[in-house]
Amino acid sequence: MTASPATAQEGTTTTLTADVSAVHGTNVVTAGDIVFEVDGVSIGSAPVGANGRASVPYTVPLLDNRDPVTQTVTARYSGDAPRFGASTSTTTVRVDPEPKSEVTSTVGLTASRGLPENGRLPVALDVEIDTSNGLDLPEGAQVEILRNGVVVDTIPVEGVTATYTDTVDYSTVATYTYTARLLETETYDTIYRGATSDPVEVQVAPAITPTVSVAVDRDTVLIGRAVDITATVTADGGPLPAGTELIIRANGRDIGTVTTDAGGNAVLAGHEFDIPGDKNIVAVFEGAQIDGTNYLMATSAPARLTVEALPEVDSETTIELQTVATAGDEVTITAVVSRLDGRDLTDAGTDDLGSVWFFRDGDAIGSAPVVINSATGEATAVFTHRFAERGEYRITAEYSGAFGTDEVIAPSETADATVVTVRPSEIEIDEPGPPSNEIDLSFGSLDLGSAMDVIGTDNLSSLGNLVG
Template identity: 25%
Template sequence: MFVTRPARRRSVTALTVMSLTATLLQSPALAATTSTPLTHQCSVLGRTSFSPITEDVQVDAPEEVAVGDTFTVRISPGVMSVDKPVWGLNYRLSIPAPAEAKLVGEPRLVSEGSGLIGGSPRVTTLPPLRQLIVDGGDRPGSFHRPRDPYGWQAQGGEFQFPAIEMTFEALRAGSLHFGYYNEILTPDFAAISYSTTGSSLLNPVVYCRGNKLATVTVSDTPAEAAPTTTTFTDGAETQVAASGGEITLPVQVTGDDGTAVTTGEVAVTLDGRPVETTALSPQGGIAAITIPIPENTTAEPVTYSLTAHYLGTDRYQESSAMHRIVVAGTSAPAPAPVEEVATTTTLAARAGDLIDNATTVAYTLQATVTAAVGTVPDGAVVKFTEHGQTLATAVVSNGVATAQVALGEDAQHRITATLQDVDLAGKRYLASSDTQVVAVPSTAVETPEVTTPILPMEETTITLSAAAETLAVGAPVPLTATVTSPQGKRAGIVVTFRDNGRNIGQATTDASGVATFAAPVTVDGRHTFHAVSADQPTDTVLLLGASSADLTLATRPKTTINNATISLTAAPQQPVAFGDTVTLTATVTPATVVNNAWVSFYEGDTLLADVQVDPATGTASLPVVATATRTLTARLNPGTNTQVSYNGADSAPVTITPTSDDYRFVIDPNDPATPGNTAGSSAEGAGQGSSDTESSSPMPVLVVLVLAILAGGLTLLPPVRQQFNLPPLPPLIPLG
């Protein structure tokens, strides 16, 4: 019944069990795409085998995710080819356990498929079984398959299932597994008796499984936020008439790779005053900012400073942009008249795939805008509202503005699309709107019975060994992890290696069940290595995760030396002139201690400076100034490096003595050239100097004596004593 053929994307009828590494969602695009070639073995209820079938299954997912991140996975089935009519077509997905990753919102069918007739597409979620079922509905309530066709049907030739998109929140580190397989009914196989019901199963179920696996680990380390750039797409300045009014400016946020950022909000301030905070549009990463500009009643233009600040997310860093708004003065010439162009807006709403029992239905709102003259330029803004509340804002591109919204199920919604007034390309395009009533259907359905194949579980063990008994900083140590099970060595198992509890890398086992990894050694001390693996399914069993015993190694102990020495020299050689700079050079030996060694320079007990030794020369230098006789020493401080631990040592002292002829501001009474000296070089000069000294030296003494006598006499006067509250003097001659 199945026909293999050269594949555009190869035919798909398989169970493809995949473990997907997930990163932050960049809606609507996903970060990475993989297309996995698979070979499948098909059977009827597990009893009969049929020819292998090859396929490519496309999986869109991020490359890495951290605990707490939200991420999206999209699985796109390929093309299947059949040569006879089949029915009951469906495919199933196994999803992570709720403790590993929480399903955010409802799964979404993001393509319509092809070649399928019959029921409407639906998605059924079975949380206890960790499964999703995508089918055409109309499934019977019993496990027995009726002979009459039901659900999705294919009359022969090619068909393709619709793609599904799911959003999860990662809750803990480990491996997230996503499985996929098909189920097909056909009357072309022999009848098989099903003993538990006592009846004949005339329409066998064909299950097809894949035999290739992939597993990735969810990191417990948050991803570093990427830089962003915020830009006003209309340039750095906007001219406004004196009358003011509302203007709309588009703001775009891009990542460091130039791609549009479509999540987060932009906060806008005008001269420091908050204006509004607007979410970025999922289409193009643009926020349409509406700013009220007051009227300018003065004669001179008024300039406002507008700031758009992207608030950032866990994935993207904050960024800002500035824009000037210049409002013309009343005395300025009136701006040239702008041609006004009438527009027409037409709203259409298209429902997405219904999700069983969901409270909302995804709709695509599309506003088509036309102009009476020409076309509406790209960059115009359309707002979608319901009862005055904004549902979404979109930017016009090629005459169309599109937004994704969620509307409550089983209700009537009155949606209005309004093109905002905008000045673009030298013309003013006038506002226009259109209103449509959208009837959203109910999503309530009955949950069908499902039989899920369960894989048997098998224990595994991990043995960890190292290629060395001791470690050295800077020299990676090869680690070997061997994974075995009761069935022998296991290939394709992803092993995570840890050092002192920290993940340091991963490796996958080869055909011999061996995974090797070169563990880096960056610090001294004990290193406890450990190897773990997560649960990994095969086509026949579920291999349970395992953990190795701890392997503890240590770095080699350092050598301790006590023969480190230090010597000190000064250049230039003595003597030196007053004020000259002298360079002190301390030389440290042996060479094994110079790496990371420090020398302290002292003058007596006073520390002048600490200088690190140059490992290339083994020396440390310090410049000093010869201002007086100075005795200097150098001390090697004890320490340790990657090679040795070493002792401290002191150098012999070095003395710097400047020549006396170069001292400044020192008076020598025997040197007639010394500034300030009054001694003469001749006898006449000496005699004159002596005469001056003798004649002038009594004068200060006489002046002080006269002043003291006057002050004492004043204190004898009665008015002076009364002024300073002194008692009256007794009479010199006793009276009576």
């Protein structure tokens, strides 16, 4: 009695075969039936063939859990009287659970240096895992952190990430190689295969705190005027190598990044401040490893700079327009803007001279830019407005002011309102004269007598009463 295969995955089919032969002699058994039983339960029968064999297929059951099961298979030969008697034979079939699915992963590792403290340099290691099914790893997944091939710690994975901070001695030059190794994990139906990241190197060197200084080429500057800011970085009395980066900050805000020359100097040239006030300017070196030496972060003492606002010049605004208008007609309103110091608006150092808003009874009706009148040389803003209804209207104007490179022209408004009287439109209508009492009683070529014959005496009397 045999089963092929003798070990089958749950839900698959194996073939059960029984061989019948004579105990004595060489006669071949070719008759009779064989009943097959599994754990005492019949699963079918088959006649013995010419080769002395009988076979039946058998589909093994599905398991209740993932524990394998061994079943006993019995073949019962009925015999072929009177030549051959009945007999039995047994074997076993092992039923295994369905293989677990597999998830493979790719492990990524990044390392970043922290700031040294108490002779130790912290190294932050970030592990990121990409799984083949795109899902998180199961609870209990772990990663080993290796430094120079030696496991320094085993840390849990949360989802697909893990973090670890190692500390190393930074008093001597050294190179550390880190790897992250994901350990294999199994759940009820899945195997999460292990994987190892590519190596990441971290170089360590002795730490030196450099000296950083900063200077401005003047103490006071007008807003919008350029200044040069010079920063210098040195260590142990000598400059850091050329190309070292420094950040220039004013009142805590980065305003530029510069690189040093061979002398350790760097210049932020031609910087313009657009906000007046006192500025605290510092140069910041963020730290770097250069030629085997670890230079720590350093900030200069502040340099002071006062940014002054541009001088402000007062202005005056007047308006010119006709004070009597007709409803429906367009009226041109001209605003004239001038400086109270008598100079031209263009002396402020700008082509944009601002604009003028026009108001009717306090409500804005429009605006116009201020331009130089080529004929008069005056700075004017011209606006056209149509008064739709009759009445009296108060017209005023307001100048926006202007910002130049040398001065600021202050806003201004008209000192008084100009009153415009709008009259109704004139419409001519022909008026009719008094009615006439004379009625032309001519009847063509008829004389009065003929007319009486036509109209009749009674009707003629009524007509006379109508005429009066």
